[in-house]
Amino acid sequence: MPITLAGHQYGKAENRVVRIRRDRARHEIRDVNVTTTLRGDFADAYLTGDQSKVLPTDTQKNTCYAYAGEKGLDAIEDYGLALARHFVDDVAPVSGARVEIEEYAWQRVEVDGAGHDHTWVRAGAEVRTAAVVVEGEGEQQRSWVVGGVKELVVLKSTGSEFSGFLVDGYTTLQPTRDRVMATSLVANWRFTGTDVDWDATYTGIRAVLLREFATVHSLALQQTLWHMGRAVLAEFPRVAEIRLVAPNKHHLPVDLSPFGLDNHGEVFHADDRPYGLIQAVVARDDDPGAPQAWAFGAGRA
Amino acid sequence: MPITLAGHQYGKAENRVVRIRRDRARHEIRDVNVTTTLRGDFADAYLTGDQSKVLPTDTQKNTCYAYAGEKGLDAIEDYGLALARHFVDDVAPVSGARVEIEEYAWQRVEVDGAGHDHTWVRAGAEVRTAAVVVEGEGEQQRSWVVGGVKELVVLKSTGSEFSGFLVDGYTTLQPTRDRVMATSLVANWRFTGTDVDWDATYTGIRAVLLREFATVHSLALQQTLWHMGRAVLAEFPRVAEIRLVAPNKHHLPVDLSPFGLDNHGEVFHADDRPYGLIQAVVARDDDPGAPQAWAFGAGRA
Amino acid sequence: MPITLAGHQYGKAENRVVRIRRDRARHEIRDVNVTTTLRGDFADAYLTGDQSKVLPTDTQKNTCYAYAGEKGLDAIEDYGLALARHFVDDVAPVSGARVEIEEYAWQRVEVDGAGHDHTWVRAGAEVRTAAVVVEGEGEQQRSWVVGGVKELVVLKSTGSEFSGFLVDGYTTLQPTRDRVMATSLVANWRFTGTDVDWDATYTGIRAVLLREFATVHSLALQQTLWHMGRAVLAEFPRVAEIRLVAPNKHHLPVDLSPFGLDNHGEVFHADDRPYGLIQAVVARDDDPGAPQAWAFGAGRA
Amino acid sequence: MPITLAGHQYGKAENRVVRIRRDRARHEIRDVNVTTTLRGDFADAYLTGDQSKVLPTDTQKNTCYAYAGEKGLDAIEDYGLALARHFVDDVAPVSGARVEIEEYAWQRVEVDGAGHDHTWVRAGAEVRTAAVVVEGEGEQQRSWVVGGVKELVVLKSTGSEFSGFLVDGYTTLQPTRDRVMATSLVANWRFTGTDVDWDATYTGIRAVLLREFATVHSLALQQTLWHMGRAVLAEFPRVAEIRLVAPNKHHLPVDLSPFGLDNHGEVFHADDRPYGLIQAVVARDDDPGAPQAWAFGAGRA
Known part of the structure; x- marks a missing residue:
């Protein structure tokens, strides 16, 4: 057969x-x-x-x-x-x-x-x-180590916009210059070797991810992910590649005008589903890649 | 009909x-x-x-x-x-x-x-x-306010024992003088009125709950709950009653002797189910109770 | 103290x-x-x-x-x-x-x-x-037995309306004469005794709950619950009281007009949160009640 | 940079x-x-x-x-x-x-x-x-379609054994000739084209998966997966490849001898974690594979 x-x-x-x-x-x-x-x-x-x-x-x-x-x-x-x-x-x-x-x-x-x-x-x-x-x-024998963090839930209440996007016949979204941006980040970074101070590196990468999320004025979650990934590679020479997955957890401003109120951009509904899903892989130019590090996983890391 | x-x-x-x-x-x-x-x-x-x-x-x-x-x-x-x-x-x-x-x-x-x-x-x-x-x-008009915390996950690695318990024909548990004790605490406290600094009180009660969990040498989770509840009432006069629900999240020492190893009380399996479930209501002697504060809830608080 | x-x-x-x-x-x-x-x-x-x-x-x-x-x-x-x-x-x-x-x-x-x-x-x-x-x-010695079902997820695609409701300054909902109604039912029924064919009764009550949900033309989920509860008591003499909890799992018709389409009441967004929450207790007139059957539960049944 | x-x-x-x-x-x-x-x-x-x-x-x-x-x-x-x-x-x-x-x-x-x-x-x-x-x-333009099922929870109460396995210094498991086998199956099958009666094929593949689980005398969950996959390919010519992931949901016989009882292989504890995790990919010999069908998924199918 x-x-x-x-x-x-x-x-x-x-x-x-x-x-x-x-x-x-x-x-x-x-x-x-x-x-x-x-x-x-x-x-x-x-x-x-x-x-x-x-x-x-x-x-x-x-x-x-x-x-x-x-x-x-x-x-x-x-x-x-x-x-x-x-x-x-x-x-x-x-x-x-x-x-x-x-x-x-x-x-x-x-x-x-x-x-x-x-x-x-x-x-x-x-x-x-x-x-x-x-x-x-x-x-x-060869070894690959990928460190990571998941369920890192972050939110910024300004410093994020989304505008100038492509419009087609199914588009109803209005551009915005000021919005809440929130995600539950998954980041996985592949090391070039195993001679690493793992705990210090974890703490350091986590801090860089949070710093970039806070300080980059975001034109899209895509751009924020790129800055996060690039900063980690720039500051941690033992990291060859970082993969980022970020749900865009929508916080929708609530229209209070039917009640004679102005929202002032302060009251939001935190929506569950659907959510945007943004993925990025950031790597060093000269990195040959390492599919073995990522393949056939059990889904826990 | x-x-x-x-x-x-x-x-x-x-x-x-x-x-x-x-x-x-x-x-x-x-x-x-x-x-x-x-x-x-x-x-x-x-x-x-x-x-x-x-x-x-x-x-x-x-x-x-x-x-x-x-x-x-x-x-x-x-x-x-x-x-x-x-x-x-x-x-x-x-x-x-x-x-x-x-x-x-x-x-x-x-x-x-x-x-x-x-x-x-x-x-x-x-x-x-x-x-x-x-x-x-x-x-x-009458009002009742119940503050609370849930999913407060705590663990202590010593200072807990369980022994001298009742034994019947279905008992196989051995007494222990030193064990890990962990729980995911739910605590709900009923106030005597509404003229309260809510945020400061929340922070204060949370700290007392953690302190008692840490410092009471525990002969059983029951005893720890009693100390938690009593301390909250002793230190917060505006609290009339506190209800505590605590799953005993078992951490089972793993027998490493088949591998020629001594555990030294250091390696545990964190078990999911079943778990102990300990409940306590602690109140002031002169409190008449307030069933209206607790009845017909929607299960979120 | x-x-x-x-x-x-x-x-x-x-x-x-x-x-x-x-x-x-x-x-x-x-x-x-x-x-x-x-x-x-x-x-x-x-x-x-x-x-x-x-x-x-x-x-x-x-x-x-x-x-x-x-x-x-x-x-x-x-x-x-x-x-x-x-x-x-x-x-x-x-x-x-x-x-x-x-x-x-x-x-x-x-x-x-x-x-x-x-x-x-x-x-x-x-x-x-x-x-x-x-x-x-x-x-x-006294005994109480409460049977039940939970997570019984049902949906009807017509035969449900909601209109004629109270309107205040915060009301924006429009009445509807035809909507999808869905819930994840929790029902708990208290028996008058213990001499019952439990399995047959469970099957029978489940069938009655489903039948009433299907066949009652619903003016509100409240009304449907009443019919469900009443029918169970009418058909099962050994049941003294039934308690029903039903989230109204909203299925919102999607406005397709921006795309030049008429929905025809056929395309819905199944929303997660918030949801309506409707509760009813239906009992026999001469039932004295049995708070002992319901009190101090562990939340599993 | x-x-x-x-x-x-x-x-x-x-x-x-x-x-x-x-x-x-x-x-x-x-x-x-x-x-x-x-x-x-x-x-x-x-x-x-x-x-x-x-x-x-x-x-x-x-x-x-x-x-x-x-x-x-x-x-x-x-x-x-x-x-x-x-x-x-x-x-x-x-x-x-x-x-x-x-x-x-x-x-x-x-x-x-x-x-x-x-x-x-x-x-x-x-x-x-x-x-x-x-x-x-x-x-x-090229297209790939992968059909599937997940959370297909099945259990057999006999017709499963596990023995003759490799033993090392960390092995304590005893072989068994008769056990409960249960899993929550995930199966994904890749089609060779798009001219398929999708609904009938889904129903058919589901039936074959269940039939093989039931009728194969299992020497290991691995063997059962192989039979499932092979049967699907044998009976559905439009399927090129099937991937199976199956947690081995352990049902542990409870030792009732301390209570003077013989279990007779009838009373089990359904354990949560850890669980075995068995994966298999079954394909036609001449299939060139299609990594594009599987890569960079969002994790929902």
Whole structure:
């Protein structure tokens, strides 16, 4: 039968690992959601049901927890690299691994003006992410690390306009010189290597994204994304490429004139759907690209 | 037919009102989700389909937006009171109104070390709430205000135990002297009146809730809730009663011994379901209670 | 200190129990989400941290699974009664129990025109619910059973109007003689006793609710709810009271005239928020009411 | 600065279009969620903020509603093709369009044993999807259509095993010869052309997927996916490739022995996270592949 298994991958999704350092009075916490996926010599599991080369997804789960203890869990990029390399190096049928991690931030509870030693409150809605891909053995082994943030919800109440656009027979939108602009940003940045101060870089990129969103006078969300992406590449030489996805979360000024009121551009309806969806990829001119870093994801990072 | 309309209420749920003050260089934002519900002389709408006394829910929506402009939108308790009083006072068939509000917090984006004038990032996962009930006309009018917070996610990595509990034939749990305790707190506090500095009180109560969670050595989540509630009443004389609902979000230590590792109480699985569910009502001894403040809600606050 | 523990309750929420009958070739499945909550002599757990009377929530979980095997899991009302009675009768400090259950429906996969013996596909979006309350010992013991359905999403494309309503200064809505009406119904019906064919009654009530929604020419969603409630009470003598909550999920006709098109009342935008929210309680005239059946719920049924 | 805009796309996401045919006594309904995305000569919108070539996302929304009236909305694949071709053919700067559609199924309410003319209840949890890509002008124009289903939740209570797998130092799983297997299937199938009876094919493929899930004795979810994919290609010659993603929704047998009970393989805990994640691509041997059909999606289909 001329039908073939053209691609496959399997793993364990959403392992909810929490790692607390308690070997000191001032505890530290890392709270992550890890997804592991493996590629390799697994076709028989599909074609004949032979599982002899299949490392159970349950084992992948165990490994996530064990590594959090054995190797530690600090920067999620390092944790992802350790896991992915282990699967490729130590499990014979595995030729490639993709590990996706979401990290939830906590901040210390303030008591008497100081951060508490062992109590936290969840900080922000945003989620830090990492996607790590490792392929190949020994000298041939290659790795890609993509850091990121998602659900970074931002809003500016002026400094945004949208006008001079193309008009066709289905256009009813009026141009505006002053509007609210809001989005829930997803940004993913690919590193050129693995010798990076991951935590400092995350904090730095997040700050640059927010700064550009705030300070660029925006003629469109497209333009804002370009400025965000360009600034990250300009300031972080270890980043080769950044991909941005931004829903335009519409805040519609409400017409109060039927009630004898002037809105003064101050009262808005925050709409749910539909929303604009703007995507941009910003890269260095000389970057050859790395489709392997992005392909066949599990959708978590 | 001996069947009767024993109760009814109707309104408009989840009006997403955003109010920005732009009459100054440093803008201010309030981002809320308002639900209005009305009680009164509306039985005919049900029994015969006669709508002549029914103020459309669309009108209630309009009023939420108009009032945000006309009356302003600062503390949500005041905004809720203005809306509820309007419906009761100005719309003849309305004898009572319940307004529920959720507020989403924003913090200014930091640029060059200072908060930006007109750009914000969403702050925290938690939602501030208010439920306002107004009943009756003129001298007979009564009001109840319930402030609150929900989705306040907290975790402590020690200072919690659970032991000495009742054991029956279905008990397999082992006692523990040291565990992670985490919850997503819902707290609702009823005020004795309406002459309150709402914003300062919200900030103060939130801080007390966090402080108690952090500093009470917990023998059970029940005990922690009691301390939280008691402290709020002790420190805020305008609060008559507080209701607390706390899922016990289990963090299960992972047995790493099959891999030759000692967990050292540091690696946990954050479980989703099931979860403990602990509820407490804490009130002043001499408080007569106020079922009207809590009844027939729309579930948002 | 004149502050008191005025109310309390605790339990285990969202135990995801699946029970399959495999003692026959044609398997049967029940898929439920059970929440147990207990009331009783538990104040010390709050006030002093003394857990000696506290049956762990983990034990409640175990009991849910054990009872599914030991007692079986057929109609959720019976399963809830068995659990609630057990906690009250067999666990000394427990004076009352409330059990809330959600049930997810499955239908057999069709193979060669017949339902398969042991394979199912999830049926419908709706969730069947039951809330059971048992209070007191021996002769004094009382029970209440509330059956229900939620997320029952229905839509009719004509046979609905809304006109003749009250107009005030905030009203902009135009009357309509023909509109789409849609809702996601929540209905909860309280039984007069426990000697009921639960499954047949659920099927019957669901059919009546759908029939009334379809066949009543609606002058308002309020009127439709009244007809639904009245019909259930008229046809099911064991039902004492029914409570209905119905969001009015607005389907807004889109103005196509800017594009030279006539909508013909055929193209709609299904809006998310805000939505109308209509509530009704329909009861028998001579019913004394049963606040105990509804109070202090965990929000699942 | 050697930084470049390496990719971009923009559109309007989640237009909630409902189309009802009312030109007959027996109404027909189509309920969809449409996402349009455009590629083309839009770099200036990013680089300089010049919007003169940008068709507003608001216009794309209008077009979705207008086309539902003007062209009709029957099979979602046809509707998507009409929209995508319009954007490419009629809007000068657009060189390619990707339209993703989700469709929600409704079934007629039964009244007196017959389906009602204009009242429906939502059917099933599953969502039918289509992704249409059109690129290029005139003779050079190419189109790809991918049909699909998601959230197709299925469960079998026997006929599934998992054993003989690879064991390493992190493996604790025991083999099993009889287990519950459940998933929430996502399947996307790419057509070889556009001359297809879309609705009949959807119904047919769905039936084949369910049949294979039911009747294949499964040695692993991998094997089941292969059988599903192969059967679809064998029976539907117009399908070139099918991609399957299946979470392994674990149903864990509960150990009832501490309570003196034998589970008999009948009582399960339906776990939430983590879950296995199995992916497979099944294609015809001679198919050259079509990365354009899958690339740069908006994540809805």
